[in-house]
Each structure stands twice: as C-alpha cells, then as structure tokens.
Amino acid sequence: MPDLPRAVAASLERPRVAAGAESPDSTPGCQDPDAPARWEDQLPALINRLGLATDGVVQVGAHVGQEVPALTRCGFRRLVMVEPNSDHTAALRRQLHLHHLDAGLPVPVDGLPAREVVLAAAGRERGQVVLHVTEYDQQASMLMPLSPMAVIRQDTIAVIPVREVQAGCNVLVIDAQGAELEVLAGTDLSRLQLAVIEGSTWARYDGGATLESIGGYMRSRGWAQIAYWAHARPHVADVAWLAPPSQPADPP
Secondary structure (H helix, E strand, O other), X not given: OOOOOHHHHHHOOOOOOOOOOOOOOOOOOOOOOOOEOOHHHHHHHHHHHHOOOOOEEEEEOOOOOOOHHHHHHHOOOEEEXXXXXXXXXXXXXXXHHHHHOOOOOOOOHHHOOOEEEEOOEEOOOOEEEEEEXXXXXXXXXXXXXXXXXXXXXXXXXXXXXXXXXXXXXXXXXXXOOOOHHHHHHOOOHHHOOEEEEEEEOOOOXXXXXXXXXXXXXXXXXXXXXXXXXXXXXXXXXXEEEEOOOOOOOOOO
C-alpha cells in the first residue's frame, strides 16, 4: 500500500481521550467519540479521504446483508460475505442481487467473482464449531453468550479461515460477536489495507475478545487505529484500523 501523504495521515490523528474514559484513541469518522454512529454510513467518506482502492471487502458476520448498499456505495467491486447462520442466506443473496449486481462497478481482478457468499464461521483453521443462536440472532456466536443473553438454538457449522477467501479484497469488516481474535488469527493481514472491527469494552461471550484485546493484537502488528464509531449501546463500538505503511493490498 502506498504511504499516506503526511498531511492526510496527520489529519487522521487525534489525542487520546482522558484516562478512564471508555472510548479508545480517536477518530475522523466520528467527531465526538461518544456520539453514536454507524460504520457503514462513515466508511465511504473514510475510504475516499484515505485514497484507498476499493478492490474488494470481506465482511465476517454479514447477517442478512443490511450493509450491502453501503459497501456498494464505497465502490467495492468484489464482496465476500461470510455468514454462519443459514437462515439468512436467502436474504443476503437478495441484497447482493438488488444492490451490487447492477451497480456498474468494474469487474474484480483475476477473474474472481464479484459476489460470493461463504456459509461458515470465520476462524483460525478449517473445521467445525457449534453456533450459539440467541433470541436476537445478530448476536449468534461460536462462543457461549454470557447472561442475560439466552441461547435458543445450537447448530453445527463449518469454520473457514478468512485467508482462504480474501483473494481480491483489500478491506476486512468483522462483526464476530466475541470471536474477533479467532477471525484475525485466520486472516492474512499482510494482504489488507483497512479493517473495521466491532468490539465491546467487556466480554459479552465466554472467552470473548474486548476492544482492548483487539487493539493490542492490531497494534502489535503495526496497525494504527484511525476511527472509532460508538454504538447506541455505550460499551460497543466499531474501530477502523489502517495497515502499516507500504503494506501491499495483495502482493504478487
């Protein structure tokens, strides 16, 4: 990835919030780090500001495809939608057909498909896992949810690492309900330029990741936090991470 111009990089920096505050470093996508915002509303402007290519995006936790219109507005020519709950496959494919099929975007490189649905959980290695489906199915996870969330169904599902499906993509979006570190461990970050990861200030699942542990993982690999978008639930946020300078999107 080409280095960002110094002026652009500087404009994306902002001082840390006061010690003890829940919001981590700070961010261009949301002027007030404590004000609720939706990443899908902020992402097109952020990508434009960074001057990033929109080759493709892997979305882990695509659910029913509610973010497909926003990803299409970004201009991503390839959408890889990873969703473990088969109940949502039809709705997800419908959103891809309605919003991305006729968007007039360039075809992906190397003959890759423009739209791909991966019916699986994303994890470290291929295998199988139990998906715990809760009363609010967007909070389904391969980790056991903690009280007060209640499990209403358990399904045995496939696990596929992101590195196996990320070809042609330079951006990653993760909403894995506590399993974010498992997803990242199965991802080849060296081939990506930007990641948007949902997290919580405390674990909502048994053994689940937090914003702090996700931040530690990304920073240890040279990634920089550049945006923080708080949810209406004050302990949940989406954080945008920028790859280290000169990291290529997809090396030859």
